[in-house]
Amino acid sequence: MTDTHPFDDAVRLETVDAHTRRGRTHPEWANMVGPFGGITAAVMLRAVESHPDRIGEPLALTVNYAAPIADGNFDISLRPARTNRTNQHWIVELSQDGDVTTTATALFAVRRDGWTDTESRPPDAPDPEQLPATDPGLVRWTNLYDMRFVEGPMPGKDGQPSPSSTTTLWVRDAARRPVDYTVLAALSDAFYPRVFLRRGGFVPSGTISLTAYFHADQDELDRVGNDFVLCTAHANRFTRGYFDQSAQVWTRDGTLLVTTHQVVYFKS
Amino acid sequence: MTDTHPFDDAVRLETVDAHTRRGRTHPEWANMVGPFGGITAAVMLRAVESHPDRIGEPLALTVNYAAPIADGNFDISLRPARTNRTNQHWIVELSQDGDVTTTATALFAVRRDGWTDTESRPPDAPDPEQLPATDPGLVRWTNLYDMRFVEGPMPGKDGQPSPSSTTTLWVRDAARRPVDYTVLAALSDAFYPRVFLRRGGFVPSGTISLTAYFHADQDELDRVGNDFVLCTAHANRFTRGYFDQSAQVWTRDGTLLVTTHQVVYFKS
Numbered sequence: 437m438t439d440t441h442p443f444d445d446a447v448r449l450e451t452v453d454a455h456t457r458r459g460r461t462h463p464e465w466a467n468m469v470g471p472f473g474g475i476t477a478a479v480m481l482r483a484v485e486s487h488p489d490r491i492g493e494p495l496a497l498t499v500n501y502a503a504p505i506a507d508g509n510f511d512i513s514l515r516p517a518r519t520n521r522t523n524q525h526w527i528v529e530l531s532q533d534g535d536v537t538t539t540a541t542a543l544f545a546v547r548r549d550g551w552t553d554t555e556s557r558p559p560d561a562p563d564p565e566q567l568p569a570t571d572p573g574l575v576r577w578t579n580l581y582d583m584r585f586v587e588g589p590m591p592g593k594d595g596q597p598s599p600s601s602t603t604t605l606w607v608r609d610a611a612r613r614p615v616d617y618t619v620l621a622a623l624s625d626a627f628y629p630r631v632f633l634r635r636g637g638f639v640p641s642g643t644i645s646l647t648a649y650f651h652a653d654q655d656e657l658d659r660v661g662n663d664f665v666l667c668t669a670h671a672n673r674f675t676r677g678y679f680d681q682s683a684q685v686w687t688r689d690g691t692l693l694v695t696t697h698q699v700v701y702f703k704s
Numbered sequence: 705m706t707d708t709h710p711f712d713d714a715v716r717l718e719t720v721d722a723h724t725r726r727g728r729t730h731p732e733w734a735n736m737v738g739p740f741g742g743i744t745a746a747v748m749l750r751a752v753e754s755h756p757d758r759i760g761e762p763l764a765l766t767v768n769y770a771a772p773i774a775d776g777n778f779d780i781s782l783r784p785a786r787t788n789r790t791n792q793h794w795i796v797e798l799s800q801d802g803d804v805t806t807t808a809t810a811l812f813a814v815r816r817d818g819w820t821d822t823e824s825r826p827p828d829a830p831d832p833e834q835l836p837a838t839d840p841g842l843v844r845w846t847n848l849y850d851m852r853f854v855e856g857p858m859p860g861k862d863g864q865p866s867p868s869s870t871t872t873l874w875v876r877d878a879a880r881r882p883v884d885y886t887v888l889a890a891l892s893d894a895f896y897p898r899v900f901l902r903r904g905g906f907v908p909s910g911t912i913s914l915t916a917y918f919h920a921d922q923d924e925l926d927r928v929g930n931d932f933v934l935c936t937a938h939a940n941r942f943t944r945g946y947f948d949q950s951a952q953v954w955t956r957d958g959t960l961l962v963t964t965h966q967v968v969y970f971k972s
Contacts, residue, residue, distance in 0.1 A: 495946060496913040496967045498766040500809050502786035502793040517797060517804045518770035523912065523969075525770040525807055527795065529785060536785045539793055541768050541807055543913050543967070547944035551972040553902065555869055556940040601823055634821065644791065645764040645811050647915040649948045649967045651941045672824040672952070673919045673960045676815035678763060680917045680963050682950060684940070692941045695948050697965050699764045699811070699917045701791075704819040 441613045442580055443622070446475045447482040449512065457483045457512045461505060465577045470504040472577040473643045474622035476530070480540040481621045483512045484526050490516075491524050493654065494617040496543040498647045503537040505530070510537070522546040547653050556695075558686040561586040564606035564664040572628055574638070581626065582608040584664070590628050595636040601671040601681075603627055612662040615693075617650055623667060623685055624648040624696035630671040630681050631702045641702035648696040660687050677701055709881045710848055711890070714743045715750040717780065725751045725780040729773060733845045738772040740845040741911045742890035744798070748808040749889045751780045752794045758784075759792050761922065762885040764811040766915045771805040773798070778805070790814040815921050824963075826954040829854040832874035832932040840896055842906070849894065850876040852932070858896045863905045869898040869939040869949075880930040883961075885918055891935060891953055892916040892964035898939040898949050899970045909970035916964040928955050945969055 440448075446465050449457040465475045477499045484490055514528040523545040530538035567584035574590070588603035607626055613619065629641040652660075669683035678701055685694040708716075714733050717725040733743045745767045752758055782796040791813040798806035835852035842858070856871035875894055881887065897909040920928075937951035946969055953962040 496768075498809060498913075498915060500764075500785075500793050500811060503788065517768075517807045520771065525768050525804075527797075527807060529795075536793075539785045539795060539809055541766060541809055541913075543768060545912075545946065545969075547946070550945050550970075551903070552943045554941045554943075555902075555938070634823075635819065644813075645766075645809075645915075647766060647913075647965060649965070651943055651946075651948070653944055670823070672963050673822045675820045675822075675919055676921055677818050678813065678815070678919075680919070682963070682965075695940050695950070695965070697915060697917070697950075697963070701813075702818075 441611050443609065443613045443619065447479050447618055449483055449486060452511065455513055455515050457486065458509060459512065460509045461507050464580060467575050467577060472625070473501055473646065474625035476505065476538055477621040477625060477646060478618040480512065480528050480530065480538065481542060482618050483514050483528055484542045484544065487514060490544060491519065492522065492544040492546040494542065494650045495545040496647065496649050497621060498541050498645065500539045500645045501643055502539060505537050506532055554692050556684065556692060558666055558690050559604045559668045561604060561606070561666055567606065580610050582610050588633050591632055591636050597636040598633045601630040601634050602668065603633060604666065604668040606664040607667050608664040609662060614662045615660045615665065616657055620650060620652065620685060620694045621648055623665065624683065624694060626667060627669040627681065627683060629700055629702065630669065631674060631679060631704060634674065635704055639702050639704045641700055643698050643700050646696065646698040648694055650694055652693040656691050656693065663688060665693065677703065709879050711877065711881045711887065715747050715886055717751055717754060720779065723781055723783050725754065726777060727780065728777045729775050732848060735843050735845060740893065741769055741914065742893035744773065744806055745889040745893055745914060746886040748780065748796050748798065748806065749810060750886050751782050751796055752810045752812065755782060758812060759787065760790065760812040760814040762810065762918045763813040764915065764917050765889055766809050766913065768807045768913045769911055770807060773805050774800055822960050824952065824960060826934055826958050827872045827936045829872060829874070829934055835874065848878050850878050856901050859900055859904050865904040866901045869902050870936065871895055871901060872934065872936040874932040875935050876932040877930060882930045883925055883928040883933065888918060888920065888953060888962045889916055891933065892951065892962060894935060895937040895949065895951060897968055897970065898937065899942060899947060899972060902942065903972055907970050907972045909968055911966050911968050914964065914966040916962055918962055920961040924959050924961065931956060933961065945971065
């Protein structure tokens, strides 16, 4: 195959030196302003994954969206702040023309066998094949996903305020790119802002900090392949221009792949 | 008053240079290994609060516990990676003898009036005065808090596994130090590990990354004063040596002060 997928195009990085990678924005991943936050999270994680000193697999990622990323090239600087026997802590910064737009910390870890239990339960949902594909259509990047809303679709022109901020949807990469950790990082930011649902329409808003905890191991990712995953999100409190969101990503057979949280600014 | 409180002793920092602060561990805040993670989170936040370039108030904090902190002095290096009109992104590192033990990112922001709603609900709980004070007693720092368990106290010697990982408790500083953002950062890590409850007893474990979202504004903090706050925590998934925890801190009158999340290693 010579074709590459839009996701792989977007997370492709060149090595500038031992601690610097170079990437570029891709117009198909455009959000309201700058690229989709999820693809930025993915590229920060990809930078660490590609580093020869990296040990283990992603366990936790925090991405801070400090400023919009302009169309064009960007540089990512990364360094391991601490390497232990079974885990490693990274500090990552994305910059353009010397100005930092995005900061991140990433925790990689070696998983080991032991006691296991999933205490949370997935939301009730019909199979994705029973639901229509809906493109929220507000921004360009959503074209790259096949989204099937179970609950809480984006309010339309005559939208009414909702007492619940919960959205649940099945999501699959439209070009069937298989799920891996970078894809999970991107999906962590795949929800339109919860304040839209509560207020019944568009509200200026944007994620400013996102954290993801990766529960999936490689076997579980392999089992997902390019199937739909079930994503659910809700907010806890909206106050004085900011709200928080907590979300989960599940497989069709009830495996919890990621729990993820973020804080979002809004003007309402 | 010439007496200072143990909390203020622990977060006191001296300025070494524009981007370096020096502090020290305090034996009364000792955990199983090194200091209580909450007091480390508080000291990282305090470093930013004390910086003359800081704007706004704490909105989000992520602390990565990369290695144990040894008894004695530590240095905190901090820099604003990006300063915007209404928010500011900091990168903070705590080190001893040049080795990084703790990394953090902190987001400070200016709050503004607007639409507000708390969608989460506090857990049911009797007043703290109706409950006995209980010191879990495993580690020294819990002596500094007045803890009144509503649900899910730490399992004792003959503890049995529980199907629920939820713990809810009222907490007050034993010496009645008023609540502020640094206190909320510390309380974010005040829960014993959820795996103890699920397994019915002690399990080697420790927080490796913690994120807190601060919803409270200064007026709300002032109204809490030195009263009890209601803290509740649960886990979502335990797998291959790691689990995640989500928690909330509420006032007696139902104000959600903080939502906080962490990932924890365990051996079981």
